[in-house]
Amino acid sequence: MVRNNGLTRAFHxxxxxxxxxxxxxxxxxxxxxxxxxxxxxxxxxxxxxxxHRMAGWALVGIAGLGVTLGxxxxxxxxxxxxxxxxxxxxxxxxxxxxAFTGRFAPHRGHFDPGQRLANIAFVASxxxxxxxxVALTTLSGGPTFATMVRIHxxxxxxxxxxxxxHMVVVSGLLPGYRGAWRAMxxxxxxxxxxxxxxxxxxxxxxxxx
Amino acid sequence: MTTxxxxxxFRRRRARLGAAALASVLAxxxxxxxxxxxxxxxxxxxxxxxxxxxxxxxxxxxxxxVGSPFDVVVDTSVDIGEPDTGLHHVHLYYDGDTDxxxxxxxxxxxxxxxxxxxxxxxxxxxxxxxxDHSLTDARDxxxxxxxxxxxxxxxxxxxxxxxxxxxxxxxxxxxSSDDDAPTTTAADDPYDY
Numbered sequence: 422m423v424r425n426n427g428l429t430r431a432f433h434x435x436x437x438x439x440x441x442x443x444x445x446x447x448x449x450x451x452x453x454x455x456x457x458x459x460x461x462x463x464x465x466x467x468x469x470x471x472x473h474r475m476a477g478w479a480l481v482g483i484a485g486l487g488v489t490l491g492x493x494x495x496x497x498x499x500x501x502x503x504x505x506x507x508x509x510x511x512x513x514x515x516x517x518x519x520a521f522t523g524r525f526a527p528h529r530g531h532f533d534p535g536q537r538l539a540n541i542a543f544v545a546s547x548x549x550x551x552x553x554x555v556a557l558t559t560l561s562g563g564p565t566f567a568t569m570v571r572i573h574x575x576x577x578x579x580x581x582x583x584x585x586x587h588m589v590v591v592s593g594l595l596p597g598y599r600g601a602w603r604a605m606x607x608x609x610x611x612x613x614x615x616x617x618x619x620x621x622x623x624x625x626x627x628x629x630x
Numbered sequence: 631m632t633t634x635x636x637x638x639x640f641r642r643r644r645a646r647l648g649a650a651a652l653a654s655v656l657a658x659x660x661x662x663x664x665x666x667x668x669x670x671x672x673x674x675x676x677x678x679x680x681x682x683x684x685x686x687x688x689x690x691x692x693x694x695x696v697g698s699p700f701d702v703v704v705d706t707s708v709d710i711g712e713p714d715t716g717l718h719h720v721h722l723y724y725d726g727d728t729d730x731x732x733x734x735x736x737x738x739x740x741x742x743x744x745x746x747x748x749x750x751x752x753x754x755x756x757x758x759x760x761x762d763h764s765l766t767d768a769r770d771x772x773x774x775x776x777x778x779x780x781x782x783x784x785x786x787x788x789x790x791x792x793x794x795x796x797x798x799x800x801x802x803x804x805x806s807s808d809d810d811a812p813t814t815t816a817a818d819d820p821y822d823y
Binding site for chain 1: 713714715716717718721729730731732733734735760761762763764
C-alpha cells in the first residue's frame with residue numbers, strides 16, 4: 422500500500438536534504454568552528470556561512486513550492502493535522518504501551534494524534550527559522566539582528582529535538598513503529614500489517630502508484 | 631489523500647498558483663543572488679556608521695618579523711563584537727585565501743594568531759564583516775615574515791623585528807608591543823628550554 426504519493430515523498434526528501442545541510446552547517450558554526458571549513462565547505466570550496474545562507478534560501482523556495490504547487494497536499498496536511506476526534510486522549514494515554522508493543526489505541530485520522538502534535542511543532546519551528554533567517558539575511562546587523570539571532574537559535578534547538586525524535590520513531594528503535602519509515606522512503610509502499618497497526622482507518626485513502 | 635477530499639476551488643486555482651509559485655521562486659532566487667553591497671549598507675545603517683567604515687592593522691607593522699603565536703591589533707571605526715550582539719566583527723584571511731572559508735574571527739581589537747603558519751612571508755588581510763558574516767569593503771593588509779626561531783614562543787609579539795632605529799611609532803609606554811621594544815627570541819630566552 423502506498424501511503425504517500427511521489428510528489429509528497431519528493432517534497433519530504435527535499436526538505437530532509439536541505440534540513441541536513443542547514444542543521445550541519447548551523448551547528449558547525451554554532452559550535453565556534455566558523456573560519457574552519459567543514460567537509461562540505463571543503464568539497465564545495467565555499468564558506469560554511471555561505472552554504473548555510475544558500476541552503477536557507479533553498480528551504481524558502483521548497484516551502485513556497487509546497488504551499489503553492491502542492492496546495493492540495495498542503496490542504497490535506499493542514500486539515501488532517503488540525504482534526505480532533507473522540508478517543509484521541511485514549512490514544513495518548515496508551516502511547517507508551519503502543520510504542521513498545523505495537524498495540525496502539527485506535528484513531529481515525531490520516532495522522533495519529535502524536536503525529537499531529539509533531540506536525541504542528543515542525544511547522545512552527547520551521548516557520549520561525551525561515552522568518553528569522555530571512556530577517557537575519559536582510560538586516561545584516563544591529564539590535565533587531567541580535568534579537569533574531571536568539572530566536573533563530575531557539576528554533577534551531579527545538580527543530581533539532583524534533584528531528585531527533587522523528588529519527589528515533591522512524592528508525593524502528595521503538596518496536597511499535599517498525600516499518601513506518603517505508604511510508605516516505607523509496608516507493609512509499611507500507612505493508613498492510615504496518616498500516617493497520619499505525620494508521621488503521623486510512624486504508625481507503627491510499628494511492629497506488 | 632485523494633482528490634475527492636480536496637475542495638474544488640483549489641483545483642481550479644492550481645494553474646494560477648503554479649505561476650505564482652514560479653514567480654515566488656524567481657523572486658527568492660533574485661534575493662539570494664543580491665549584491666553584498668546592499669547588505670553592507672543595511673548593516674551599517676542598523677549598526678551605526680557605515681559608509682566611511684575603516685580598518686587598519688596597527689600591529690604587526692607591514693614587513694615585520696613575528697614569532698608564533700603573535701598578536702594582531704586592529705583599529706576599526708566601528709565597534710566590534712560577537713555576531714549575536716549585532717555588531718560588526720573582523721575576519722583575518724591569510725595569504726589571499728578569501729574565498730575558501732578558512733579565516734580567523736576577531737571580536738576584540740587584539741587577537742592572537744595561533745594557527746600554524748609556515749616560516750616565511752605571509753599576508754594578513756583584515757576585513758570588517760557584518761554580523762551576518764557578509765563582508766564589507768573596509769579592509770587592510772599587511773605582510774609579515776614568520777621566523778623559524780620564533781616558532782613555539784609565547785604570545786604577544788615576541789618575534790617582532792626591530793632594526794634598531796626609531797621609526798616614531800613607539801607609544802612611549804614600556805610594553806612588549808612597542809615597535810622599538812627589545813626583541814626576545816626563543817634563541818636568547820633564558821626560560822626557553
